[in-house]
Amino acid sequence: MWKLFHQFGSPPHFYRLAGYLIPWFGAAALILILIATYGGLVLAPADYLQGDGFRIIYVHVPSASMSLFAYTLMATAAGIGLIWRIKLAHAVAAAVAPIGASFTFLALATGSIWGKPMWGTWWAWDARLTSELILLFLFLGYMSLRAANDDVGKADRASGLLAVVGVVNVPIIHYSVEWWNSLHQGATIIKLGKPAITGDMLWPLLMMLAGFGFYFATVMMIRTRSQVLQRERKSQWLKSL
Amino acid sequence: MQAEGLELWRGDRCLFRDLSFELPEEKALHVSGPNGCGKTSLLRVLCGLSEPEEGAVRWRGKSIRRDREDYHQAFAWLGHLNGFKAELSARENLAFSVSLRRKTDDEVRNNTLDQVGLTAAADLPCRVLSAGQKRRLSLATIMLSAARLWILDEPFTNLDSKGREMISELLNSHCASGGAAIVAAHQELGVEQPYLQHLKMEDAV
């Protein structure tokens, strides 16, 4: 078990494995997203209440779930790096942060575009949008702290600790924002999501989710590989590549 | 105390690699080498303040990362900074530093202040003490710490010739009573031959 753990954590091993997987994952992401786009924009019927406007969920919902997934993954990787001192885990955390921040931003942007026809304003203090906004700040804080440390090892550990503290806090933040929002029901006119979803609306969404997942994995591996190159520039195995 | 295969990088510079030594009791290790060769970094690794890239430091056969608090109790550290509060008097600073380690009464502390020649300045806030006086106060802390191992980084800086002699005497009596010391310094320690051990460091690559 331990041996497996360390073997997978070894940078050369990861570098080769990721290099092999990237094209496959990338192709899967492309195919899934293309089919889901066609299914979502053409095949799925318009929503009886929201018309064609609802179709933005095919971007909004997957990016929102990816953003949360990215934060959890980043914190888990950082925690593993802190406890077992596995450098590759830190490299993964460092690689994931900007991707997660981008997905969070995308979720906020699409949510706000969706909000315009739904609520008549670009921004409403909806519980989920507010949580996403705080999540964006958590990502930005992580990245700023990493950038403020000159030494890679120190940056890894400092920002990793922040991610771990943050991930414990995320459910509390989420719950408090939900609670805060429920006290002011008047402010939200319609809650995001929760339209009566039919089967032919649902399958493109699930497919899009899977596509986003593969896309996320592809970008993560590319970014982690470049992190590994940067961090291991003085090591022997890289020179023999 | 043992160090095994220590390796430390700062940015793209390798400060040392595969550095090993063993320090038995009743020995003072004199760490010397040109500026910027990593003496302070090595001492910080030995204290457990920094993590080496490779290798391990052992104290009584146990890795210092295992039993951190136990190890910390066994040694006293004197770094570039003295660790005194500018607002507190010399006496208060000494009392605080020592009380973190063990109980002492006023008399013992006053005697030590006298020994390092700070009786007259004892009630002045540290802000107005000279660099040499602060260094002497640090020595008083080390003397009262009852630690078996002293790790001293450039203890001679800012001291007059009397102060430097005092350090040599202290090191001799510390070793004679079974203690050990690791001292980074550019000058000779003035420690008697049987106690002395050398570690010469080279320029970083």
Add this chain to the structure above:
Amino acid sequence: MSGPMSGFGTVLARDLRLAFRRPGEMANPLLFFVLITAIFPLGLSPEPELLRTVAPGILWGAALLSSLLALDLLFKNDYEDGSLEQLVLSGHSLPVLVLAKTLAHWVVSGLPLVLAAPLLASALYLPAHAWDTLMLGLLIGTPTLSLLGAVGAALTTGLGTGSALLSLLVLPLATPILIFGARGVDLAVQGLDPVGPMYLLGAILFLAVSLLPLAIATAVRISLD
């Protein structure tokens, strides 16, 4: 050394004594609290009806910002004069020592806010029957703010980035405290039972006291490396 809490009292006493030798620095968070609270009526309007509605948010927001203000220095002074590394190497459990430091900091910067809160609340026309909720909320909420802030302070000590980064790190994490604290006062103003959010604040404090000292200690070790 004896007992798991050894060193706690020593560090607490030293930090309190230090704080009283620097009375100016000690008064800063309180002044800041008063100032922020005073700025809002100037920016909004002096109308009692409006101020009463926004008072809980203003008071809690001001408390949050002013307890962050002083946190910048929590470890910085000790880092610069070398006493932080002496604390780390003192042979005591570091989480206990940093808890003592944070408590000392809270006594000096958080407790005065709790005591001054009714005065400012009355200036914002907050009804008197909500004052006890405000004070209780601040009493159990500000220690959590200090602990969270201490994590950020320890992570940014020695970076020379100033307090903007500290706020970016800590403010998002502190939102639940703000929400529960301010809404609790809101409920009390409306004559409803504020006990729910108070319990939640208490639960968060409990969680913070048991977990965050470990995080602060780890952060201190990282920043000394």
